[in-house]
Amino acid sequence: MNIGEVAERAGLPPKTIRYYEDIGLIRPMRSANGYREFRDRDLHKLAFLGRARALGFSIEDCRTLLALYEDTERESAQVKQVAQEHLVQIDAKIAQLESMRATLAHLIEECRGDHRPDCPILEDLSAALQ
Amino acid sequence: MNIGEVAERAGLPPKTIRYYEDIGLIRPMRSANGYREFRDRDLHKLAFLGRARALGFSIEDCRTLLALYEDTERESAQVKQVAQEHLVQIDAKIAQLESMRATLAHLIEECRGDHRPDCPILEDLSAALQ
DNA sequence: GCTTGAGCTTCCAGTCACTGGAAGGACTAT
DNA sequence: ATAGTCCTTCCAGTGACTGGAAGCTCAAGC
Incomplete structure (x- = not known):
């Protein structure tokens, strides 16, 4: 081939x-x-x-x-270990994304999304100090 | 500074x-x-x-x-749109990871993880051709 | 036999968002 | 004067490809 x-x-x-x-x-x-x-x-x-x-x-x-x-x-134990470690990584990524998602979804809900400039999303981002 | x-x-x-x-x-x-x-x-x-x-x-x-x-x-609508598009991407990534997680977790459960060579995880991977 | 087009080859550069390290100048404290 | 820390620039590497250029090979049609 x-x-x-x-x-x-x-x-x-x-x-x-x-x-x-x-x-x-x-x-x-x-x-x-x-x-x-x-x-x-x-x-x-x-x-x-x-x-x-x-x-x-x-x-x-x-x-x-x-x-x-x-x-x-x-030994199948070797394969299983590789897979389990990968699963832990996947779970960590999912948790991180879920956390981002929750914050972002909340901010989006709060934002009216109209022609006016005031925006809770930008307010949150700009309040990042401390 | x-x-x-x-x-x-x-x-x-x-x-x-x-x-x-x-x-x-x-x-x-x-x-x-x-x-x-x-x-x-x-x-x-x-x-x-x-x-x-x-x-x-x-x-x-x-x-x-x-x-x-x-x-x-x-206009806050512009900010909201950027945020919403990002949320869609996050949701897509989460869905992809959840799907991987489900398959992988299932395979891990099936694998005894002992000293013997037979392993459902490798069997699944090697059965990828139709 | 010739041309055309598809398929194959290698090699180089770009992606994304940094990160590490080297070589060297500037500042602070003793 | 010296030591140590902070700063500078520049270059290269990360992961896993992906795009594109330049050029060779092959199969089909005229």
């Missing part, structure tokens, strides 16, 4: 696939013409990466997960 | 304040020795920026909000 076909099937842009090769996540073969030649195994890895990225794992986490995936001697 | 004091009082690192000057958000004066000389107005702006950034507004949004803040002729 060339990069276009594998991109289609893995659901990743060709640019991203080249980038993943650059950083050593995959190692496709090369045809005589210099084109990358992807095998099923590469496609499978790329799909794995796409799914892991969609779950928000960092590239370094993906590297770890891929290594665990290829290691038939792995 | 020098940059150290204003950094302390605005709650922003000096590096960030220099960066904000670089991109034209603030324009502190200069003392004869080449040091930046911040006035109350600059401090106020920096605190405004810190608060807006803490609410997740992008730098470009901050630029807009700061301009509206300084424009006594503004």
